[in-house]
Amino acid sequence: MTAAEALTRALLKLADQDHATPCQSRRRDRWTSDDAEEREWAAAVCVGLSCPVLVQCGDAGAEFKAAHHVWGGVDRTPPPARPKPAKRTARPNCGAVA
Numbered sequence: 391m392t393a394a395e396a397l398t399r400a401l402l403k404l405a406d407q408d409h410a411t412p413c414q415s416r417r418r419d420r421w422t423s424d425d426a427e428e429r430e431w432a433a434a435v436c437v438g439l440s441c442p443v444l445v446q447c448g449d450a451g452a453e454f455k456a457a458h459h460v461w462g463g464v465d466r467t468p469p470p471a472r473p474k475p476a477k478r479t480a481r482p483n484c485g486a487v488a
């Protein structure tokens with residue numbers, strides 16, 4: 391069974407028991423937010439509220455090689471790229487003595 395299948399099974403079992411995961415709350419947009427602080431909050435909630443499918447979710451995120459959003463209490467979104475430093479150009483006559 392793949393990690394994705396294990397997660398699906400766990401979620402279906404949870405739904406059968408009339409339970410939901412924290413990321414199904416009314417603040418669910420935070421798990422996929424463009425704001426890193428909101429995703430950090432969401433990741434902390436996964437762990438802090440002991441999501442019942444935390445392990446399966448993390449395994450599925452790893453299996454998918456997810457490169458965005460929060461999976462299993464981990465923000466898998468890469469940090470924004472730093473701007474490249476400006477190229478230096480040679481200045482003619484720099485330091486020349488007249």
Ligand code: SF4
Binds near residue numbers: 461
């Ligand atoms: S561990 Fe996964 S399923 Fe559970 S709240 Fe976090 S993102 Fe949602």
